Amino acid sequence: MASAIDGARTLAQMDELSRQIWQAHTSGAVDDAGAQSLAERLHARRGSIRAGIVPVGVPAGRVSLFPPRRRPVSSDxxxxxxxxxxxxxxxxxxxxxxxxxxxxxxxxxxxxxxxxxxxxxxxxxxxxxxxxxxxxxxxxxxxxxxxxxxxxxxxxxxxxxxxxxxxxxxxxxxxxxxxxxxxxxxNQPKGGGCKSLHPTDKGVLTPGTTSPAVPSKKLPERQGRLEDNGSSQPARVAEAAKAMR
CATH class of the missing domain: 1.10.10.10 (Winged helix-like DNA-binding domain superfamily/Winged helix DNA-binding domain)
Structure with a gap:
């Protein structure tokens, strides 16, 4: 049993040997001192096997396959x-x-x-x-x-x-x-806070024509509006009064 323990190479073999040791102790084939000695020998051999196991794909000294996490630090x-x-x-x-x-x-x-x-x-x-x-x-x-x-x-x-x-x-x-x-x-404003606009017709209107969308309305002529021909203020007032009569 001691030679089998020294020749074991995997943890599965060590588990099988441990089971056989305690079965032999239960049946009386191995006394207490012999079972204790074999158990200590098996424990030491198991530790050496575990020390030689290297995870696949993980570099030495690393506990994870992923790169180490970088701690974010605020620049300001x-x-x-x-x-x-x-x-x-x-x-x-x-x-x-x-x-x-x-x-x-x-x-x-x-x-x-x-x-x-x-x-x-x-x-x-x-x-x-x-x-x-x-x-x-x-x-x-x-x-x-x-x-x-x-x-x-x-x-x-x-x-x-x-x-x-x-x-x-x-x-x-x-x-x-x-x-x-x-x-x-x-409660947030919609449309950027602008008012709705209703633009007029963009068509070019000739004198005497109106937009099709807006009914034609004749604006009342302002009475007393005279062209500025360079005359003095009293003369313009007199002409306006005469026109009204």
Missing amino acids: RIASRDRRRLLACSGPMPPTLASRFTTGELAVLRIVADEVAEKGVCGLCIDAIAARAGVCRRLAQNAIRLAEGDGLLTIQERRHQGRRSDPNLLRIISREWQAWMRRARG
């Missing part, structure tokens, strides 16, 4: 702070719900709410949400988990075996929050 912390405060103060949810979250968490939920209002579901990755909200990745994750725990939204994970998983899908299920979002979208 002041701009990120101002953006975070602006989003939190823009009213992303009703005050009764907003009172449960901090400024950074409200900024994250505003980004989620905007995506849901536009597309029906938020499929942004956590790094994109954090960058738009001006917060770190961990804070964005905590804000979404807190909202899920309060029953405000749902998280649909999209995991894939052997390859990178897709971003989670976030859906808002709170009726109060949904009504707040519909009210906010209804």
Whole structure:
């Protein structure tokens, strides 16, 4: 049994030998001291076999096949702070719900709410949400988990075996929050805030003709309107009075 343990090359062989050792001990073929010695020998051999196993496709010293995650760092912390405060103060949810979250968490939920209002579901990755909200990745994750725990939204994970998983899908299920979002979208100005214009006919009209869409109307002549021929003001007044008589 000791030679078989030294000649084993795989963990499956070690498991089979361990089973045989304790079966022999149960039947009385091996005493307590012999079974203990073989078990220690088997444990040492198992450790050496495990140390020589290298995962396929994973470089030495790495625990994952995927490249290490780069920690996103804001290039302008002041701009990120101002953006975070602006989003939190823009009213992303009703005050009764907003009172449960901090400024950074409200900024994250505003980004989620905007995506849901536009597309029906938020499929942004956590790094994109954090960058738009001006917060770190961990804070964005905590804000979404807190909202899920309060029953405000749902998280649909999209995991894939052997390859990178897709971003989670976030859906808002709170009726109060949904009504707040519909009210906010209804208050937005439509058409860029311009008034509706009704342009006239662009056709060129000749003297004495009118537009087909507008009925012909003869404008009343203004009485007393005389051409300015350079005469003095009293003369023009006298001529106007004479014309009226």
